[in-house]
Amino acid sequence: MLDDWNKWITRQLFTLKSNGLQRNLIQTSQATQPILVRHQAKLINFSSNNYLGLANHPKIIQAMKDGMNEGASQASSRSLVGTSKAMKQLETELAKYHNHEAALLFSNGYMANVGVLSSFLSHHDVVLSDRLNHASIVDGIRLSQAQHIRYRHNDIDHLQEQLQKIDCGKKRIWVVTDTVFSMDGDIAKLQELVLLKQRYGFALMVDEAHGGGVFGSQGQGVVEQEGLSPHVDIHIGTLSKGFGVYGAYVIAQSNWIDFLINRCRSFIYTTSLPPVVISGIKASLQLVKQGDHLRKDLRKKSVYFRNHLRDFGFHTFDSKSQIIPILIGDETKTVLFSHKLEQRGILSLPIRPPSVPVNTSRLRFSILASHQWNHLDQALETIQQIGKEMGVI
Template identity: 35%
Template sequence: MTSRLDWIQQELDGLKEAGLYNHIRTLSSPQGAWLVVDGKRVLNFCSNNYLGLANDPRMVDAARKIVDKYGVGPAAVRSIAGTMDLHLELERRMAKFKGVEAAISLQSGFCANLATVPVLVGKEDVIFSDELNHASIIDGSRLSGAKIIRFAHANPADLEAQINAAKGSYRRALAITDGVFSMDGDVAPLDKIYEVTSKHDVMLMVDDAHGEGVLGAGGRGIVDHFHLHGKVDVEIGTLSKAFGVVGGVVAGSPLIVEWLQQRGRPFLFSSAATPPDVAACIAAIDILEGSTELVDRLWENTRYFKAEMKNLGFDTGHSTTPITPIMLGEAPLAHEFSRELYNEGIFAMALGFPTVPRGKARIRVMISAAHSRDDLDKGLEIFARVGRKLSVIH
């Protein structure tokens, strides 16, 4: 008898045959430079834990203390009975850290994009979106109902051409770009994009998920990096990467924050972030405001690892950030490379279509301040051995 769900099995079988099936590994240790993955201790080149804060004792202590005071969950959405003084403190601290007038926190960076785009534009409007923007931007844009016009990746000239071509066809316009592109590790030319959007009176939104805690003075992000304070209308951030916890933030104009409180659907219809998560995020701000040591170490590790990988003959793409793609081409090779790395003691996952375009599969190495020089040297040694075994390098 044919099941109405047989098509799903066929699709899954197709993914496996094409070498695109994602085998999800299981961790049984805290995040750090080393992990226990599927029962094996391996060097971690996979997590977004840029500053090593996910298991920092100061963060753990902050979360533990707040559990005793507030419990583990808010039990309500923010707009009814879920807004705690902790949430407001986080928002005040994030606004100060980012150098903006106001901020609002949400459950994740993904939720931040889903909340924000639809409250800024609708069916009579247009979105100009970088062709490599994150899935959460794409989904938020689709939910808005606005017409979506893609512009060539990191190309302000093409953005302006698309704006000119669409003139007169919309009520409001919003340009959106990632700050740091998560697959390639390149940085959007936000200063040049701002020149275009300000010239044409187009709202500007940047998703700084991989720039927060990485770019700018002491990790204050891409707007600080380009000295664009007060010029970018909306900054989206995540607290699950460099901050090491979970959550999202929207920073910028008090008007936009107030409007999100009234109409942002994840804010209105999904329970608030938990007290220990919020407390840990505040602790992360304390750490970043107190010292640039972790950000400095992250960049020192990044420069060393990238230079040595290039010396070995690996193609690391166009990255200018700690995200280090090892370009391999086809997905089956990338998956085989990942398996060989794991067998040798490195956890670094393969990324293929649809996460990246066909023919651009890779291993994405995520460098962290938690890595010691010995860790990096160990990783380089294993990459070299696997690269030669699979004829990626000579």
């Protein structure tokens, strides 16, 4: 029996490799920096989510060192051992940061999405989800057993068509979307979603994983930037990208948070974030609030990089953020383009199915506030050269 499993696994890996889809873990150092080291070579890093460059900020590092005085771990779930004063203060501060009633910390964004969706939804409910939402959203919906309708990406008309087919008087309806989409770099049409919410009465959940820290007057995200915070029922914030630390949080009305404390399995049955991480998050939050200069610098660099790629003739989808993809299409060709970039000192990893639909493989460039302008110029020149060599442009 075990031999059968080994043969099956070997066949699956062979198929992945043959189709150019096999992934490997590569030892890398300085992975959050604009220049990282891989295979003893220095590469300009366009694959990090450390958008504001805070992951190595001395104030965060010092805060985390100080947090070690409270111990290396909480060693238990919060429902068993209790909640530390520092953690409760941080949740109060996060709620105030979003001008909302309550917040709840989670271990990471995946556990937040899976936990929230599987807690609130059941087989009696209907959830409509953008086709390009995070995998954690898809998995949370699957666990919930709710009726799952995936509307075409950022297609409000298609979403409305699906809503019209539902008996809103008999079904509870939930709509969920990323704000900044991780593979295309575009932004959800939140204003139009809110108008639909007012008409159909659904609950609206947004995931600000790639918007947090980057958008908003103090980095609260796209929702705050567009003045829509009162219209969002569940706000998922991720602390491992723009904030440069680790963890995630949920913002909602206090009774919704109380419900999660009592029903959310990914919160109840896991060890609490350690004190060292809580200290780091608190320091990061202050830096993000005061980081408008970083946000402005990131926007300038993102616009500069994206406009040049488009001028060269690359298809960058509808990117409007620091995430800038270029469409290659064929999986093998995408991997080859990435390999050629790495040989010339640029790291941009290929994004392939199942992360994106078949025939839409792309290279994704994540711009960092900590990139120097000469990093961008060197990368642009190299991308253009390889694009011409390979007939992509």
